[in-house]
Amino acid sequence: MIEAVLAITTLMLVCCWRAACGSSVAEYAMAKSQHQQACMAGKGPVPEDAVLRRHFITQVCSEIEAGLSPRPTDSVLLRHHEALLTTKLEQRLAELGPLRAC
Known part of the structure; x- marks a missing residue:
């Protein structure tokens, strides 16, 4: 009896996981296409104002x-952590597109 309950629970978890992964992939693809359209139009998500850019x-x-x-x-370890943070920040900003001068 317990094996049947565990099997059903596992099956439900796998179905929920697949549904969650499918929606997140679709959301990512939609956000990426919107970002590409904004870049093509010359409007990047990074603000042009210096203060807003710093906050962003x-x-x-x-x-x-x-x-x-x-x-x-x-x-x-702190130096390595900060280097990793800087690298990831540079990668994320490169994905967002070029930064324009104010």
């Missing part, structure tokens, strides 16, 4: 840092 980059940096492990206290 800070927000992106915070989102990236939220996905990483906690900030280490050791100086060497």
Whole structure:
């Protein structure tokens, strides 16, 4: 009896997981196409105003840092953590398109 319950629960979890992955892939594809259309029109998602741009980059940096492990206290590990954060930020900004001068 317990095996049947576990099998049904596992099957439901797999179905939910597949549905969630399918919707996230579709949402990603739609967001990417909207981004490409905005870039083609000359309107990138990065604000042109210096203050808004700084806040935008800070927000992106915070989102990236939220996905990483906690900030280490050791100086060497902290330096590596900051290098990883900088690299991921550069990659994300490169995906968003070129930054225009104010």
